Amino acid sequence: MSASFCRPPAEAVEAVVSALGQRFGARCTTSQAVRDQHAHTLTWVAPQPPDAVVFPHSTEEVQEIVRLCAAHRVPVIPYGTGSSLEGQVNAPFGGISIDTREMNRIVAVHAEDLDVVVEPGVTRSTLNSYLRDAGLFFPIDPGFDASFGGMAATRASGTNAVRYGTMKDNVLALKAVLANGEVITTASRAKKSSAGYDLTRLLVGSEGTLGIITELTIRLSGIPEAISAGICPFPSIEAACEATIATIQSGIPVARIELLDEVAVSASNRYSKLDLPVTPMLFLEFHGTKAWVAEQAQRFGEIAAELGGGPFDWATEPERRSKLWQARHDAFWAALALRPGCSGLSGDVCVPISRLADCAAETKRDAAELGLTVSMVGHVGDGNFHALVVIDNDDADEVKRCKTFLKRMVDRAIAMEGTCTGEHGVGQGKMGYIGAELGDGALDAMRAVKRALDPHNILNPGKIFAL
Amino acid sequence: MSASFCRPPAEAVEAVVSALGQRFGARCTTSQAVRDQHAHTLTWVAPQPPDAVVFPHSTEEVQEIVRLCAAHRVPVIPYGTGSSLEGQVNAPFGGISIDTREMNRIVAVHAEDLDVVVEPGVTRSTLNSYLRDAGLFFPIDPGFDASFGGMAATRASGTNAVRYGTMKDNVLALKAVLANGEVITTASRAKKSSAGYDLTRLLVGSEGTLGIITELTIRLSGIPEAISAGICPFPSIEAACEATIATIQSGIPVARIELLDEVAVSASNRYSKLDLPVTPMLFLEFHGTKAWVAEQAQRFGEIAAELGGGPFDWATEPERRSKLWQARHDAFWAALALRPGCSGLSGDVCVPISRLADCAAETKRDAAELGLTVSMVGHVGDGNFHALVVIDNDDADEVKRCKTFLKRMVDRAIAMEGTCTGEHGVGQGKMGYIGAELGDGALDAMRAVKRALDPHNILNPGKIFAL
Structure with missing residues (x-):
């Protein structure tokens, strides 16, 4: 020093x-x-x-x-x-x-x-x-x-x-x-x-x-003149990521495309009083004119269906839209509520989108292997995702496993030509x-x-x- | 030094x-x-x-x-x-x-x-x-x-x-x-x-x-799945700028929106063998799906008509599109061809779009006052325009007037909260x-x-x- x-x-x-x-x-x-x-x-x-x-x-x-x-x-x-x-x-x-x-x-x-x-x-x-x-x-x-x-x-x-x-x-x-x-x-x-x-x-x-x-x-x-939001379930994180990649590649200008894994969905159901099916889910939003958002939504629905996802529930009512996005934004608190009294770590990496499915899936497997409570959410259109780890800071072994998890997550992202932080910054933690x-x-x-x-x-x- | x-x-x-x-x-x-x-x-x-x-x-x-x-x-x-x-x-x-x-x-x-x-x-x-x-x-x-x-x-x-x-x-x-x-x-x-x-x-x-x-x-x-290009005449530079401002504000995602003043149009007619009416003109391009570019073009046409411009000639044929854009890109050479043997100066400033009409019109008046041959083109959707000055480098008085023109153009842009260069850089010239x-x-x-x-x-x- x-x-x-x-x-x-x-x-x-x-x-x-x-x-x-x-x-x-x-x-x-x-x-x-x-x-x-x-x-x-x-x-x-x-x-x-x-x-x-x-x-x-x-x-x-x-x-x-x-x-x-x-x-x-x-x-x-x-x-x-x-x-x-x-x-x-x-x-x-x-x-x-x-x-x-x-x-x-x-x-x-x-x-x-x-x-x-x-x-x-x-x-x-x-x-x-x-x-x-x-x-x-x-x-x-x-x-x-x-x-x-x-x-x-x-x-x-x-x-x-x-x-x-x-x-x-x-x-x-x-x-x-x-x-x-x-x-x-x-x-x-x-x-x-x-x-x-x-x-x-x-x-x-x-x-x-x-x-x-x-x-x-x-x-x-x-x-925007028109905004429409929708949610779409997928059988796996990989399928949700593949649908994201196809959406971006096809040039659909999604305004938001957010992944929640089944842990995050389940936590949100409890915390935000939703009744979503407990499976990986994409939350989407389209901005444009009325005709243009309809076209975007239809095209996304086709992509999702081809990749085994859906049905694409295209909910235009502003109230339901707000409730869904509030739940998405509360995902960190919803995760923390899974283990009252614990603190959180929001792991944040970003990879080229072609590596997203691999990176997210490996990170999930690693969490399971290390016995950690991890909820995953992501700004997947950018290849950016967060692993929300709920930690008992008094459990030295858990803290140690959490550090291992975080290091492996970052090393994995870097090995995939990604970055150690997509949006949270370096601060002290990185x-x-x-x-x-x-x-x-x-x-x-x-x-x-x-x-x-x-x-x-x-x-x-x-x-x-x-x- | x-x-x-x-x-x-x-x-x-x-x-x-x-x-x-x-x-x-x-x-x-x-x-x-x-x-x-x-x-x-x-x-x-x-x-x-x-x-x-x-x-x-x-x-x-x-x-x-x-x-x-x-x-x-x-x-x-x-x-x-x-x-x-x-x-x-x-x-x-x-x-x-x-x-x-x-x-x-x-x-x-x-x-x-x-x-x-x-x-x-x-x-x-x-x-x-x-x-x-x-x-x-x-x-x-x-x-x-x-x-x-x-x-x-x-x-x-x-x-x-x-x-x-x-x-x-x-x-x-x-x-x-x-x-x-x-x-x-x-x-x-x-x-x-x-x-x-x-x-x-x-x-x-x-x-x-x-x-x-x-x-x-x-x-x-x-x-893009569909590209359409069009040209639209306007009675004045101000009207063309106002139409640009309204287009950007209304959120139409134009892929290109380029201004040519009547000098540039006339020079392009000669150099690029076009037969455009000699009046300020916007060249536009829209990218998207077929339905979406049609909607964008229609909306722009309405804005132009409201501001006294038009008719909006919406030419989708790739050949004509290429010819028009080639002419736009050759505007510098077209201007130089107005006075064979002279050299050129491409003045480049960028201002907040609300000041664009004022800045461009004042710059044009200044060129006339200084007796300079100036053709104006601009990436007006960004508030960026170029004054192409054709100079006889052997005429010391003309070179002096040109320097005065350039300095006033930059000072004007800066006074309007703009920048001395939108895209050409500083190099030695700025x-x-x-x-x-x-x-x-x-x-x-x-x-x-x-x-x-x-x-x-x-x-x-x-x-x-x-x-």
Whole structure:
């Protein structure tokens, strides 16, 4: 562990906390409860609270905080809603958590340009409620009501990504405070540009290690004229994956195509009060004009039938649609409810779609072999799936088997030319896998970029890779 | 001009050229004709030939060349087909041009995953011919038959970008040789990933200043079941732009929507032997199923009629379609043919689409005021347009007026929250505009990244920004 990863001296932290207290009053707190809350993670990653939490109101205030911390070499950890899954908001070396919840203004809506400027604390559902009357929406839906700052920082995606892309595709421009306290604007509002290095995409997915995002210009989409959703049972995970591959290859622009294995279906039946047949299932959604969604649904139905799936229940009623998607989004909680008192791990890999059926099936067999409770769900149109493992953290042997399972899952995905994380990011949970996935050359290049932009390693240290 | 921008000492260049000659034999040349060819530019940018040109066959050979040049601090300039428009292939400080034309293998086609692995010298049309039987195609079409290395390096886009995105959206992963001679792989073949910094997008658009691309994994699309193309006249540029805005907002997924002003139409009539009415015109293309393209075309026709355009001539015959698109792609040559013996400048800006009509109309007025011959074409669905200026380089006053025109065009776009280049890149022609567009913070961050990855500034020096 290099010197840059040491906890700063107590005097440095005290100096920063005291100055922040004077400057921000009640908007800076060292209360144990608030600090614990800011290190809360949704998964089995152990919490590591910061030394203090500050709630800035503007880019300039973030600048002040970063400059103060930089002067004392005290870590800065950005915080959105805390829904990240790999320990991204933890403070392994202490430091100041910058909670952006009060930077929650929708700065400007440009309906004609299909874009909006927001502060990082605005959440997805807040924006979509605000936009409804304009006939516009923000399509990315990671399942939680995450903040835009957090979604950009982790390169989030979710159920709609197969049609609308991920955060990398939907952020037009960012404003961010760098480690040196300077504010940068990464791009104009133009839909495309070839003006120099793509700083927008460099920050998207950097998990707060290169800059603190203080404003985002986001692409919007028109609310489709017609939306139809449907569910389709399959005899096996392999058949469901094959149907997904055929659907994508045939060019049907599915808006969502989500897999639930029989464990996830059963858990959802219980948790979300559904009565689905307990077998692998695809949940789908089509967007377009009325005639066009009908054509898409019909074509998918034919593909499913050919691969032994179906009947394809094509439920257009908005109420049933909402209930099904809520159940899909609650799959993590439904899995946890299988073993009350346990914690969860949401394994996240992504492979070329041709390898999806193999990868998912092998992962399932491995879970059975290791005697773990695993529910599987996936954004299968992108080759991305999650193994939701329910763990008794007090059972040392189970924890050990869980670690084995996770490592094998990642190794398997990498061996299949996939990635160690499709959308949850690296954080602390996946540190050490980038080298295995991309080799030392890429890792060294990432480190060189990090050192160039944050030479004292004050921005979210201890995440993504060791320096 | 900093020390890092000086031409290397003659002995250093001689040492490199001599070693390359020994190593590569006839694949290394100092012939004046070949050197001149490699500094040839399509526009008014003056040529600056390299000291030698090498034709490597593999990533390892590129590594050797870069290591040798790095040891002697001699510049390295990557070269694809030389169709860049802003002097990207020039060698202002001399050095070695790496021509990738013999790295032209299609390494692997993954039809099921809709991706392909190619060497950088493969061109767009070569790949599309190769893929035709597989029912797949690569959608990005910058007009020239450019190489994949070059298209990625300049973040190219073109007519299909409104539907299929730009190179940033269609490169899955890259292999590249960095200034230190190390090879990096930027990503896996997974369709999405959150595994660390987005090195792929950092290299895409870096114009050879951060690494030499030696292999690309590229996304493909299925050849649409039905394609229909059409042309639609409008009474004014404003009306054509308004129709474009309404089309995009209404969610019609046009595959192409291209503007030609009356000068461009007239030039195309002459050059491409067409008989179009001499008035601003939109060229469109729709992709989808038979029923779906018909619905899209009908909806567009309604929008056009409402805005005073039409009749919308919806020509589905492949032959006429090819002829029209060839004419659109030849617009640059058609403009040059207006004044034989003159050279051209392809002004390239991109603005939020709501400002497109204003920006295009003001640019047209400005051309008239300055007495310049300007033909305008644009990828207007993205808010991107080109002013093709035909210049007599021997007329000092005209050259001066042309520079004024270009500066005003860029300033206008930036004032409208747009970018100084939508797709041609910065090269030499647009140096100095990034700071105006994004501010010094972004420029400093780009410089920091460049210095971190290329401390001796050997990779394509004198491009994008001054160090």
